[in-house]
Amino acid sequence: MGFQSGKTTGFGRSRDKFGKLTAKADLRRNNDPNNLQKVYNEFVASFEAEYAPKFVPGGTLNPSQPPSDSSSQTPYMSPCSQPPTVVPPAPVSSLELPGPEAPAPQVVPGRKKRNLDLFMEELKRGQEERENRHKTRHGRPIGGDSDGRPGGSHDTGDPSTTNLYLGNLSPQVNEEMICRAFAQYGPIGSVKVMWPRTQEEFDRNRNCGFVSFMQRADAARAIKAMDGVSMLGHMLSVGWGKAVPLPPKPIFVLEEDTDTPPTGLPFNAQIPKIATAVERILRYGPAFEALLMDREWNNPEFSFLFSYESPEHVYYRWKLFSMLQGDRHNNWRTEPFRMFFNGPLWIPPDVPFDDHIIDEDDSDLEAEELNERDNFPKGTLGRQARLRLQRMLRKLQPKRGDILRAMMFVIEHADASDQVVDVITQSLVLEDTPPSVKIARLYLVSDILFNSGMSVPHAWQLRKSFQPKLPEIFASLNRTYLSIDARLKSEQFKNQVLSALQAWEKWMIFPQLFMASLTGTFLKGSSDKLRDPEVEGGSPGISAYS
Known part of the structure; x- marks a missing residue:
C-alpha cells in the first residue's frame, strides 16, 4: 500500500502545498541582503546600549600563569535592575588540561585520617620526645642548665625541694660515704644509691643516687660546693631532684657523739671507782x-x-649490801628485798650477759624453769629462764639447729619481749665477743624478726622491742668490723651483716629510712678502711640496696 499525497507521516516531511510555500518564503528571507544587514545592525547596537543585555565572551585559563585583571571581563547578566558589581572568574576551557607542573590536589578539610597515618604520627612524636630527652640528659652542662640554673635529670622545678640528684657516682661509693661528704653542709634527711641491677647497668661503671637535706638552704650550699667535685675518681654531677618526704629527725648529723657511753655497770653508773671503793x-x-x-x-x-x-x-x-650478803661480783640475786625491817623495797638489776662464764649442763635449768613459771607473773622472764637463755647465747654457733632452738625459746617467751630483747642485746654489744659468734647472734635476731608475724600470742611485740635496740647493736657491729685487721675476714664479716640488712629490707620489717640509718651506722668509717694501704684494692662488698 503506497502513501497518499497531501498526508503527513510520522517520519517524513510535509508534502502539502502550504508547507512548500512556507519553506520557500523562509529561504528567500534568509538570503535577502537587506534582512541580513538589519540583523547585523541589531547585533552591533546591542553592545552600545547602556542597559542592554550583554554577552559573556568565552576564554581560557592557564594554571601556570596569573589570572588576568577581572576589570576587563564582562559581567554576567543579572536578573536585578542594576548590573552586577562582582565579576566571577572565567570558566576553564575543557581543551586546556593541567600540565605536569599543576599543584597536587589538597586534602578536603574534615576528612578522617586513616589508622595507619595516626599510628605513624604517634611513632614520630615518640621518637622526637626520646631525642629531646637524650639531648637534655647528655647535653646539660655540669651543675645546671644552659642558662646557668642548677638542675638535674630529675629536676621538676619545685622551689621547695631539698632533695639532690647525684650523677656519675663511683661504683664504690655507698650511702655512708655520701652522708659523710654531704653532712658537712647540714643534717641529712635521707640517702639512696641506685645500685645496678642488670648487666648493662654494671657495664656503665657509674651509679646515681639521691640525698635530701632537712633545710633548703643546706641543699643549695651543697650543690654549689659539691657539683663537679671528684669522689673516688668520678666527677660528681649534682642538681635538684624531685621532692621526697622528710623524717621528723635527721638520719645523719656530722657531729661527735655526745651520748653517755655505757659502762656495763647496773644503773649505768659512770664512776669506775665505785667497785674499788666497795x-x-x-x-x-x-x-x-x-x-x-x-x-x-x-x-x-x-x-x-x-x-x-x-x-x-x-x-x-x-652493790655494798649485795656483796655483804654473799653475792659474787658478776652474779647476784635478782629477787626484790628490803635492807632493813619495813624499809623500802629494792629491785636488783638483771645480771648482765657475760661470755666468760663456764656453763654446766642446763638440763636441770629446764625443769627449774617449768616450776618457776607458776611463781612469776605473766610477762616476766624468771631467773631460771634468763639463765637458760644466756647459756643458749653463749653456746650459739652459726648452725641452723642452734639458731632454731634459741629462736623457738624466744617465741615461747614473747610475753616478756622487753626482757628477752635486753639479754640478746647485751650479748651483741660485748666488745670482746668473737666475730663469728656475733654473726650467729645476728642471724638469731633475723630469724626472730622474720617469725614475729606468726600467729603466736605476743610474737609481734618482739619486733617492737628490737627496733629501739638495733642502733646500739649495729654501732657495736661497726666497731667489731673496724677492729678486724685481716682484709678477707673483714670483708666476710661486712658482707654477712649487710646480707642480713638486705633480707630485712626485702621483708619490709622496718621503714626504709630506718633501714638506711642502720646501714649508715654499720658502715661508719668504712671509707677510711678502704683507703688503708693494707686493704686497698679489696672488694667493695655489697650494700643493703644492691
Whole structure:
C-alpha cells in the first residue's frame, strides 16, 4: 500500500502545498541582503546600549600563569535592575588540561585520617620526645642548665625541694660515704644509691643516687660546693631532684657523739671507782668508809658517797649490801628485798650477759624453769629462764639447729619481749665477743624478726622491742668490723651483716629510712678502711640496696 499525497507521516516531511510555500518564503528571507544587514545592525547596537543585555565572551585559563585583571571581563547578566558589581572568574576551557607542573590536589578539610597515618604520627612524636630527652640528659652542662640554673635529670622545678640528684657516682661509693661528704653542709634527711641491677647497668661503671637535706638552704650550699667535685675518681654531677618526704629527725648529723657511753655497770653508773671503793670497804670495814668520806668530800670523783639520789649512789648502796650478803661480783640475786625491817623495797638489776662464764649442763635449768613459771607473773622472764637463755647465747654457733632452738625459746617467751630483747642485746654489744659468734647472734635476731608475724600470742611485740635496740647493736657491729685487721675476714664479716640488712629490707620489717640509718651506722668509717694501704684494692662488698 503506497502513501497518499497531501498526508503527513510520522517520519517524513510535509508534502502539502502550504508547507512548500512556507519553506520557500523562509529561504528567500534568509538570503535577502537587506534582512541580513538589519540583523547585523541589531547585533552591533546591542553592545552600545547602556542597559542592554550583554554577552559573556568565552576564554581560557592557564594554571601556570596569573589570572588576568577581572576589570576587563564582562559581567554576567543579572536578573536585578542594576548590573552586577562582582565579576566571577572565567570558566576553564575543557581543551586546556593541567600540565605536569599543576599543584597536587589538597586534602578536603574534615576528612578522617586513616589508622595507619595516626599510628605513624604517634611513632614520630615518640621518637622526637626520646631525642629531646637524650639531648637534655647528655647535653646539660655540669651543675645546671644552659642558662646557668642548677638542675638535674630529675629536676621538676619545685622551689621547695631539698632533695639532690647525684650523677656519675663511683661504683664504690655507698650511702655512708655520701652522708659523710654531704653532712658537712647540714643534717641529712635521707640517702639512696641506685645500685645496678642488670648487666648493662654494671657495664656503665657509674651509679646515681639521691640525698635530701632537712633545710633548703643546706641543699643549695651543697650543690654549689659539691657539683663537679671528684669522689673516688668520678666527677660528681649534682642538681635538684624531685621532692621526697622528710623524717621528723635527721638520719645523719656530722657531729661527735655526745651520748653517755655505757659502762656495763647496773644503773649505768659512770664512776669506775665505785667497785674499788666497795672492795676496800668490805675488806677494812666501816671505818675506812668514814675516813674516805672525811677526806674526799670535795672530790667530784667520790660524789657518789654524798649525792643520795644519783644513780651512782643507788648502785653503790645496792652493790655494798649485795656483796655483804654473799653475792659474787658478776652474779647476784635478782629477787626484790628490803635492807632493813619495813624499809623500802629494792629491785636488783638483771645480771648482765657475760661470755666468760663456764656453763654446766642446763638440763636441770629446764625443769627449774617449768616450776618457776607458776611463781612469776605473766610477762616476766624468771631467773631460771634468763639463765637458760644466756647459756643458749653463749653456746650459739652459726648452725641452723642452734639458731632454731634459741629462736623457738624466744617465741615461747614473747610475753616478756622487753626482757628477752635486753639479754640478746647485751650479748651483741660485748666488745670482746668473737666475730663469728656475733654473726650467729645476728642471724638469731633475723630469724626472730622474720617469725614475729606468726600467729603466736605476743610474737609481734618482739619486733617492737628490737627496733629501739638495733642502733646500739649495729654501732657495736661497726666497731667489731673496724677492729678486724685481716682484709678477707673483714670483708666476710661486712658482707654477712649487710646480707642480713638486705633480707630485712626485702621483708619490709622496718621503714626504709630506718633501714638506711642502720646501714649508715654499720658502715661508719668504712671509707677510711678502704683507703688503708693494707686493704686497698679489696672488694667493695655489697650494700643493703644492691
